[in-house]
Amino acid sequence: MTLLTLSGIRKSFGAVDVLHGVDLSVDRGEVVGLVGDNGAGKSTLMKTITGIYRADAGSIEFDGTDVLPLDPGARRELGIEMIYQDLSLAKQQDVASNIFLGREPTRKLFGLFPGFIDKARMDREAASMIARLGAHLPSINRSVGSFSGGQQQTVAIARALTFNPKLVIMDEPTAALAVREVQGVLDLIRRLKSEGIAVILISHRLNDVLAVTDRIVVLRHGRADANLATARTNMSEVVSRIVGGGDLSAAAMHEQRG
Amino acid sequence: MAHETAQPGLWARAQRTSVEQLHIRLESFIVLIVLSAVMAVLSPFFLSLSNFLNILLATSTIGVLAIAATYVIGSGGLDLSLGSVMGLSGVAGAYVAVNLGAPSPVGLAACILAGAAAGYVNGQLITRAFVPAFIVTLGMLGLARGLALVISDGRVIYGLPAVMVYVGQGRPLGIPMPVIIFVITAIIAHCVLAYSKFGRHTMALGDSESAARAAGIRVERHRRILYTLSGALAGLAGMLFMARINSGDPTAGLNYELTAITAAIIGGTNLFGGRGSILGTMIGALIMGVLQNGLNLLAVQSYYQQMAIGAVLILAVFIDQYQVRKESRV
Numbered sequence: 283m284t285l286l287t288l289s290g291i292r293k294s295f296g297a298v299d300v301l302h303g304v305d306l307s308v309d310r311g312e313v314v315g316l317v318g319d320n321g322a323g324k325s326t327l328m329k330t331i332t333g334i335y336r337a338d339a340g341s342i343e344f345d346g347t348d349v350l351p352l353d354p355g356a357r358r359e360l361g362i363e364m365i366y367q368d369l370s371l372a373k374q375q376d377v378a379s380n381i382f383l384g385r386e387p388t389r390k391l392f393g394l395f396p397g398f399i400d401k402a403r404m405d406r407e408a409a410s411m412i413a414r415l416g417a418h419l420p421s422i423n424r425s426v427g428s429f430s431g432g433q434q435q436t437v438a439i440a441r442a443l444t445f446n447p448k449l450v451i452m453d454e455p456t457a458a459l460a461v462r463e464v465q466g467v468l469d470l471i472r473r474l475k476s477e478g479i480a481v482i483l484i485s486h487r488l489n490d491v492l493a494v495t496d497r498i499v500v501l502r503h504g505r506a507d508a509n510l511a512t513a514r515t516n517m518s519e520v521v522s523r524i525v526g527g528g529d530l531s532a533a534a535m536h537e538q539r540g
Numbered sequence: 541m542a543h544e545t546a547q548p549g550l551w552a553r554a555q556r557t558s559v560e561q562l563h564i565r566l567e568s569f570i571v572l573i574v575l576s577a578v579m580a581v582l583s584p585f586f587l588s589l590s591n592f593l594n595i596l597l598a599t600s601t602i603g604v605l606a607i608a609a610t611y612v613i614g615s616g617g618l619d620l621s622l623g624s625v626m627g628l629s630g631v632a633g634a635y636v637a638v639n640l641g642a643p644s645p646v647g648l649a650a651c652i653l654a655g656a657a658a659g660y661v662n663g664q665l666i667t668r669a670f671v672p673a674f675i676v677t678l679g680m681l682g683l684a685r686g687l688a689l690v691i692s693d694g695r696v697i698y699g700l701p702a703v704m705v706y707v708g709q710g711r712p713l714g715i716p717m718p719v720i721i722f723v724i725t726a727i728i729a730h731c732v733l734a735y736s737k738f739g740r741h742t743m744a745l746g747d748s749e750s751a752a753r754a755a756g757i758r759v760e761r762h763r764r765i766l767y768t769l770s771g772a773l774a775g776l777a778g779m780l781f782m783a784r785i786n787s788g789d790p791t792a793g794l795n796y797e798l799t800a801i802t803a804a805i806i807g808g809t810n811l812f813g814g815r816g817s818i819l820g821t822m823i824g825a826l827i828m829g830v831l832q833n834g835l836n837l838l839a840v841q842s843y844y845q846q847m848a849i850g851a852v853l854i855l856a857v858f859i860d861q862y863q864v865r866k867e868s869r870v
């Protein structure tokens with residue numbers, strides 16, 4: 283039932299070693315929280331999974347395939363999607379262009395020239411995807427940059443879910459959202475799980491992580507330092523594993539209040 | 541949500557419709573009409589079929605360069621070598637046909653190949669050596685011009701074969717050949733940019749390189765193709781110009797990148813990438829053509845024309861930035 287297996291992943295940027303051999307596995311339909319201090323290597327690790335960064339050493343197996351030699355496009359084809367913290371949207375393009383970027387349905391122009399975009403189909407499918415997410419956008423034909431932060435995130439989520447992913451990585455999906463919108467994202471994660479889609483959730487909001495995950499992996503100094511079953515852990519343990527000793531109670535108290 | 545219920549004014553709606561449906565800025569179209577009307581009032585010669593064809597003929601070279609500028613700038617890049625590569629291409633074609641005695645089709649192909657080769661070098665240096673596009677193409681501006689002078693020994697190469705001259709001076713059905721080639725090129729370029737996967741990826745790339753990369757678009761490869769295409773189009777412009785003046789002139793296309801980039805920007809191409817259309821650029825190119833033609837008819841010294849083009853470029857970017865600041869939350 284294992285969907286994703288990382289072993290011994292190393293990555294350095296010049297003289298800076300970010301990942302020192304990370305092991306991580308995710309089952310089908312499992313929600314894994316990835317937590318750690320700033321600079322622990324969470325985003326870097328995720329980008330080695332999506333192929334934006336190439337790991338220096340180690341292996342990544344996804345759904346029985348060694349994905350290490352594949353480029354980001356090929357990994358998306360296999361079912362790895364990521365919702366980036368900055369959303370990575372093309373803000374001057376419209377909703378459908380963003381959702382289908384890199385995977386546009388094509389037809390032949392005048393029945394002769396291949397590679398032309400089927401815009402009508404794209405708009406139709408984009409609209410139905412947005413509707414399935416229960417979201418409302420002012421217009422499907424407007425540039426994404428004219429939308430509010432929450433609306434832009436809807437587009438980013440729709441892009442990740444349109445092509446039947448097997449794994450969705452979310453990098454701080456709730457950091458910039460209002461309270462009601464946060465609940466929407468957490469509900470969405472539960473829904474993905476019920477559909478058998480695995481989720482890796484990166485978040486600083488430990489309450490969110492404790493609420494929706496099955497397992498919490500703590501990244502510390504470029505290693506997977508702890509692997510905790512969410513049902514058998516609590517806020518103070520997670521916090522102590524993140525900061526790794528020192529004045530734990532104060533930090534835990536602070537998190538509980540926040 | 542206040543902005544959903546607020547009814548935008550008629551002008552704002554017309555602007556939005558024009559941008560969303562036709563990919564052109566309404567303002568540039570109005571500028572073209574007003575400019576033409578002013579010229580028609582000022583000069584009795586302006587409104588005639590022959591002058592109209594003159595404008596199109598003069599616009600054909602700049603127009604092809606402006607198409608290249610639209611693709612490259614739309615992708616978040618820059619090609620300052622357009623004019624120089626155009627000059628190099630004309631000399632290369634004339635040299636191959638006249639000095640080497642190759643058949644006319646080979647001479648014509650040599651123009652486009654020379655341009656594509658220069659563009660290919662640009663693309664390689666930008667994506668593999670990581671030298672900024674501004675520097676690479678500025679360097680190529682000097683390299684290509686110098687190479688054109690070296691090949692031609694600093695002299696104009698005369699005596700093109702008749703078939704090559706026909707491409708520049710022939711008039712089937714009374715329409716100049718360069719105009720026909722230019723219009724066909726523009727139609728293809730429009731369809732590809734607005735409706736093809738390649739064209740949409742070009743704009744997405746200029747909009748957000750990280751989004752394009754995350755979407756699985758091979759960014760570096762795409763840029764290499766774009767710069768090669770830009771060079772090939774500069775080669776096509778060089779071919780049209782060479783054939784029209786019936787010679788390979790190493791100084792051809794001097795400062796044309798200024799006019800071509802201006803035409804693209806006036807047409808609504810975002811200087812920083814992500815937005816642009818061939819329809820808009822064609823209106824921009826026509827504005828430049830009408831401006832030059834009108835100033836010629838009014839016997840304004842060409843020095844002032846250079847100044848006018850430069851001023852228009854700065855004005856166009858100013859208006860564009862003003863609009864962007866007003867409209868966007870980015």
